[in-house]
Amino acid sequence: MALSNQQVTEIKRARSPLARQLDSGFVWLTGMFAVGVALVLVAIAVRVGWEALPAIQQFGAGFLTSSRWDPVEDIYGALPQIYGTLVSSLIALLIAMPIGIGVAIFLSEDFLPNKIQRPIVFMVELLAAIPSVVYGLWGIFVLIPILRNMGVALNAGLGWIPLFSTRPTGPGMYVAGVILAIMILPIIAAISRDALVAVPPELRQASYGLGATRWETLFKVILPAAFSGIVGGIMLAMGRAMGETMATTMVIGNANKINPSLFDQGSTIASLLANQFAEASGLQISSLMYAAFVLFLITLIVNVLAELVVRRVRMKV
Amino acid sequence: MLAKTDTVIHTNDLNIYYGDFLAVRDVxxxxxNNAITAFIGPSGCGKSTVLRCFNRLNDLIKSFxxxxxxxxxxxxxxxxxxxxxxxxxRIGMVFQKPNPFPKSIYDNIAFGPRLVGYKxxxxxxxxxxxxxxALWDEVKDKLKESGTALSGGQQQRLCIARTIAMQPDVILMDEPCSALDPISTLKVEDLLQELKEKYTIIIVTHNMxxxxxxxxxxxxxNVEQTPKGRTGYIVEYDRTEVIFQSPKEQATQAYVSGRFG
Known part of the structure; x- marks a missing residue:
């Protein structure tokens, strides 16, 4: 049956021009938002890079390998801060990763009745809501006294290992690492848990159906299937740890030095910026911007590496 | 080792509960042995529930x-x-929705045998x-590719292959063709006839x-309304030609001839 002319017009014009314009307007609007976010990132990078230009011209790559931070002579290098940033976040990851993934596994399986599990999930996520200055204060008044005693014992017993070779005085790299671990724990736990919960229940049934135990199912099916999500959570956490400023500044000691001992004081790029920015001028500001730019790049590299890891593993499975 | 008998699985007045709710009664x-047994009936009548009792998959449900x-x-x-x-x-299972692991075709098959340390x-x-x-010819050149990249019908046959690899005694199939197109369905049905030479098969199906x-x-x-909810039960169980051509019960006659359900 052919359509009458009237029906044809109806099909073509069933929706008013206004509705169609709103439609395409909405697509445009959301498109602008998406591009806008990307532009903000680019704008920050460009601006930081621009401000850093005098220092980049002055010190070049030597900035990355020099330990001298001397406002009097106007000579700057950020090696201790780069080292401190990487080491403190590495300590944080080493502590938070196993615990965070463990928490995620525990809270995604049906070990607990729902009534208990939900409040615990909520409380773990609430850890992320505590302001970092509160973490810093807690670190000074609670964590340092506890860790110092443990540190003294480690130093006395295992002082021949370079990692424990100095006597802890209070603040230091190890405190920063532990504080950061607590701060990023909820990120790893929450995102890993989401990834584990999102694994289709059919896969679990398939595994059980083939005679796998709960542990075999968990380690051979569920965790591999959630792998990319878990790595994503770890990377987000690593980015947070590297950029975290307030709590780190309060407990790391802010010393411009590199010492293999974790009990010694140190500083990170973020703590350097927090300490010096208010009083800096001229080339010092530019050098701080350079350091910020380096932090930016480190984060970028970490994320790219993570993406590569995820792709590799995906190809293999 | 268990003695082989003509009857592989035997239930006696089986009642299945979820919490206080009686889901299936008096099965x-x-x-x-070495035959295909079909479970048919309207939705919610407990066919799948009974099937899952046979390999203790219902254990995963806490209130069971x-x-x-x-x-x-x-x-x-x-x-x-x-x-x-x-x-x-020993009692393998093929599910309604094809559920290959997000691993290679090879690893999907090898998963079970590796669990038991296949030598x-x-x-x-x-x-x-x-x-x-009946999947070898289609996938023999791409065993390293992901099982999830196959078509739905191929995925389901992959899941059957995965189950066979465990060399089970019984294969339970929970509506294995409900997500497949007619051609894939026919392939799986042909496969069933081959499989029954070696295995005992129980299949839940909505397809008369x-x-x-x-x-x-x-x-x-069938299912009946009780004060607490809908409870399933077996109306009639017999050779397939009897059920479809001369059932004893009125309800069976009505169902297989398509008059209800």
Whole structure:
């Protein structure tokens, strides 16, 4: 049956021009938002890079390998801060990763009745809501006294290992690492848990159906299937740890030095910026911007590496 | 080792509960060896629930409770000393929705055998299982590719191959063709006829033609409204031709002729 002319017009014009314009307007609007976010990132990078230009011209790559931070002579290098940033976040990851993934596994399986599990999930996520200055204060008044005693014992017993070779005085790299671990724990736990919960229940049934135990199912099916999500959570956490400023500044000691001992004081790029920015001028500001730019790049590299890891593993499975 | 009997699975007044709710009542059925038994009936009548009792997959549901017993070659499957993991290795399962692991085709097949520490030639076992599921020719050149990249029908045959690789005694199939197109469905049905030479198969299906074409025995389930909810039960269980041509019960006649359900 052919359509009458009237029906044809109806099909073509069933929706008013206004509705169609709103439609395409909405697509445009959301498109602008998406591009806008990307532009903000680019704008920050460009601006930081621009401000850093005098220092980049002055010190070049030597900035990355020099330990001298001397406002009097106007000579700057950020090696201790780069080292401190990487080491403190590495300590944080080493502590938070196993615990965070463990928490995620525990809270995604049906070990607990729902009534208990939900409040615990909520409380773990609430850890992320505590302001970092509160973490810093807690670190000074609670964590340092506890860790110092443990540190003294480690130093006395295992002082021949370079990692424990100095006597802890209070603040230091190890405190920063532990504080950061607590701060990023909820990120790893929450995102890993989401990834584990999102694994289709059919896969679990398939595994059980083939005679796998709960542990075999968990380690051979569920965790591999959630792998990319878990790595994503770890990377987000690593980015947070590297950029975290307030709590780190309060407990790391802010010393411009590199010492293999974790009990010694140190500083990170973020703590350097927090300490010096208010009083800096001229080339010092530019050098701080350079350091910020380096932090930016480190984060970028970490994320790219993570993406590569995820792709590799995906190809293999 | 259990003695082989003509009856593989035997239930006696099986009652299945979820919490206080009686989901299926009074199931007494004897599943014969090396035959295909079909479970048919309207939605919610407990076919799948009963099926999942046979390999203790219902154990995963916390509120699940069972009264009566399920005997497998004379052994009570729910006896306290029985290991559900061991049960599931002998009584395999193919699910309604194809559920290959997000791993390579090869690793999908090898998953189960690796769990039990299979010592033989894995390549051979993979090939034999894929041939057994009539999938070998289609995938032999891409064993390293992901199982999830296959078409729905191929995925389901991959899941069957994965089950065969465990060399089970019984294969449970929960509406294995409901997500497949007619051509894939026919392939799986042909496969069933080959499989029954070696295995005992129990298949839940909504497809009347499938039940009448493929199965040797058919159990017709129905459901009745009780104060606490809908409870399923077996109306009639007999040879398939009896169920479809001269059933004893009115309800069976009505269902298989398409007058209700």
């Amino acid at each position: 007494s059925i004897a599943i014969p 409770r069972l009264r009566g017993n399920v005997q497998y070659h004379g052994q009570n499957l729910y006896a306290p000393e029985v290991d559900p993991v061991e049960v599931r290795r 033989g030639n894995m390549d051979e076992l993979v090939e034999r299982s894929l041939r057994g599921a 033609q499938q039940a009448s074409r493929s199965s040797d025995y058919t159990a017709f389930f």
